[in-house]
Amino acid sequence: MLKSKWLCSAALILSLLASVSWAESHAQPAPTFSLPDIYSGERNTLKQHQGKVVYLDFWASWCGPCRQSLPLLNELRNELGSEYFEVIAINLDKNPEDGKRFLQKYPVNYPVLSDVMGVTPEKYQLTGMPTSYLIDQNGQIQGAHQGFRSSDIDKIRKAVHTLMKQGDDS
DSSP states (O other), X not given: OOSSOOOOSSHHHHHHHHTTTEEOOOOEEOOOOEEEBTTTOOEEESGGGTTSEEEEEEEOTTOTTHHHHHHHHHHXXXXXXXXXXXXXXXXXXXXXXXXXXXXXXXXXXXXXXXOTTOHHHHHTTOOSSSEEEEEOTTSEEEEEEEXXXXXXXXXXXXXXXXXXXXXXXX
16 A cells, blocks of 8 residues: 555546555655666656646566556557557666666666666555556656556556547647
């Protein structure tokens, strides 16, 4: 369970997210970050993705559920494209080479950033792995989810679609 709970702003999103064991609280701005890409070292920020729905996923090479989540999130990202949706994975291994070896077995097409100092998980108040945040087009956290089961991906897809549709309506 996260130290602070998040509440979705829309009842529909709340019901979708709650069914995936998302924490509840008031939507609030997602903490900013600037982290290097795990391969190129090029800096990447959340702000670069403003206007998109972002699924921010914290993971590590030693995380068992990440073996399921990364490939399924990659499929979702490929399905929805990157024009209006992006998955951003933040690897928390102390040695980025551990994360790179993991990605050789479980490759992804979305940005994978490295946070060897553990600054970003502190900003997001992580207490377990994997933990993910669903962030809307305006940079507001709409939900947080800890853990992962393969059955979660359909509920995540629905929540992302709902946020993308809300963005189209505004």
